[in-house]
Amino acid sequence: MMDPLLENLLAGFVDEAQEIYERVARSMMELEKAPAQGPSFDELARGLHTLKGSAATLGLEELADFAHRMEDVVLPLRGSSKPLPARLSDAVLKSLDVWMAHLRAIAAKGQLPDLAPSVALLETVKPDAPAPAAAKSRKKKNGKGPSASETLAATVARAPEPEPPAAPTPAPVPAPAEDAQADSWRVTTRQVIALLHEVERLREVRLRLEERRREIDRALQQLDRLGIQAETAEARSVLLGVRRALGADGEEAADIVASMEDGLKTISTMPVRTAIEPLHRAVRDICKATGKQAKLAVVGAEVSLDRRVLEQLRGPLVHLVRNAVDHGLELPQVREARGKHPDGALAIRVEQQGNMLFIEVSDDGAGLDLEQIREAALRRALVPAEELANMSTQQLHQLIFRPGFSTKAEATEYSGRGVGLDVVRNQIQALQGHVEVQSVPGQSTRFVLTLPADLGSSPVLVVRCGEHQLGLPMVAVESSRRARSKDLRVGRSRVQLEHREQLIPVQDLGALVGLRQPEVPAEGQPLLILQSQGRTMALSVDEVLGDRELVIRPLPVEIRELAAYQGAATLARGELVLILRPDFIVSTERRADTGLISTRRALVVDDSLTARALHRTALETGGYLVHTASNARQALEQLRHSAYDVMVCDIGMDEMDGYELTAAVRQRVETDSMPILLVSARDSENDRQRGLAVGADGFLTKKDCVSGRLLSEVGSVIARRKGAA
């Protein structure tokens, strides 16, 4: 059984060794293309030395010796004007993998990989120059590793060419986790997550404090309306005091939330670089295997991510990068023939916007071949031929995420087994995120992973559309302005806005999210200029309610597939607001996909959310395009802009009931002959007669609103109106 102290130290060393391993691997790959000298070689030497020394400190003699053998292979080449030989670097990289696997197995008390084959492999690539000094020095000090200076001296002694005098001194070898007991504690992930949730609760408490303060403001305003009276003076004074105190408490709570968040961030996150570093190696290996050439560029590697998320992301990232090389990039000669640089450009861009994380993996290869996708889908019987023929580009792109999908006829080491992108998608979904793919044939493919981050809040612009409040990430909002008819170009099928000497499309948010027919912006209506994915457009909204700092949470599974939303956030009063995805708003593909085939339109007016849902269910089954309104005022507004084939209206509504609405509708020339079906929770002959008297065409009780009955009644009232006409 392992000593508990050693076990703790070992756990710390595994993490440290992983970082060193990645640095060493990176240096090796750089030195394959550049002379074996300079900072990369120093990094390599320092890394191997640290691995050796630290392993020896922990009594892992076998690993210390193995690291030493790697040094023996590499260090004699220091200062060479040639790159490291490919055979040598292959052997060292493979040995490094085995070294790490061995260390992990020791820590996990698992099956130890055999080091002997790797030792033998290293012997085959070892330069002729012997290194007795180093070997001897390592035996000193009761089995502990040599000091940094000893190693440096040995290195200089072994170097085939004179070492430059200003060779950087290797960093002192840290004694791994020597102070672990004194300076650090081991804390379980669960404990940290529990703290994260508490911070979240505290943030909500802070929001509630703000709301309480606004309530007091309202109470004070009411008192002001009563005038200054002696009877209310004391109450006023108390309220003012409480208001001030709440303000101070709110500010203090905000400070605490920010400070706790910062602290937790330090504890629970790691730079994304730790997941991306190994990808350089993956790219190198697959390029060697496939004969392709690629350069991997990374932007945003310094972004810190939740350690759990990072761990879960490793697999998907490796897969996407391997896929990009194997499927995306062309062979160098093909690229040259197409006028591209022989080295393919792979790019990973990591960006955190508030508490949303975006990771893009892109390549400048051949792009997704729609014909190949169709053929593969047919070959693997994933989709029936007739369905395939009707699929849009976006739908075809989605096929690559189906289990069993592969365009390769034969499986290779890297692809063709039909296991891959579906796993990537599942893993990202398990993190409550989603994956999208965009591709330009012959030019590029881009995978975008969107994930929620536990910490942080995002600036969101909250807008109103009808009775709905919706949020837009501020990052996509370039500016806002009022609609002026002189700037609008209204065509038969589209509206454009002259904005900064350019014509940009105008989209009505209400129509975009299926709440109403598209409306041309009225004079003075707010327009938001949005930018996303290189497109600019104007979005017309009913009202801009203001910007807020909100924590965007993923939507529940039942509606997570809705492309329109990034997530939802809690407003100060506890209600949720849906956050729109800018790429959905600016997407032109979506509009092509959602080309409405329904010709019949129905307006459902009911103050019950659930009744609206039920009517919608029934009517959509019957092929109607359904818009809803939660009150009579809103219904009249809808009718002012759009024509409907039928209105299904509840009788019992606040402010203006169904009778009054029917009467109002009949008074308008545009709607005086629109079929109206009244529905009521009460089954009363009086109600029925009164409804018919004010101009309704039919009456149905809610208990009779089973799907078939509602549809047949709707059909009847439409037929009656037509007959009457």
Next chain:
Amino acid sequence: VKVQPREPGGFAPELNELLVRRAQRIRQKPAEDEDENLLWVAEFPVGEETYALPLDTLRAAVPLKMVTPVPLSPPHVIGILRFQGQIVTALSLASLLGGRGWREDPAVLLVVDPGFGRLVALDCERIPKPSGLPHAQVAEARARSSGPTCEITLAGTRQVSLLDLLRLMDRRQGQEKR
């Protein structure tokens, strides 16, 4: 204000009698054998019919308010709401059951755990009442049914449709995929 202690004889006789009966009932040892033979369910109306769901799946009954509608969502989705820090989807039960009529506009949401590790909320016309269904009849009805409900006929020809939430959700997902 001086608070007077409540005198035992301070209530009207009929109220006293009621309190005594209530206390006796509470003190009674539960009839364990009877309990063991019953599946405790939450019973509620959907239109003209009576539905029930196992009480152990019910997490809460909350007023149907503070629900945010989700435009573009499938029609059986009423919206989303916050429940104990989680975002939960509110679904129309009548719609999930294939379009049923209703007597009163639902005013209650039942937060349930269908058994797949997350909560959902189902709308309901009234706050459900707890009742017991004989295990034997439940088992028999379940064996007969392959759908999301199984019909149980109780004494007096009263019929209760016991919901199988997992099947109900699976069916909906299946329909969506198609």
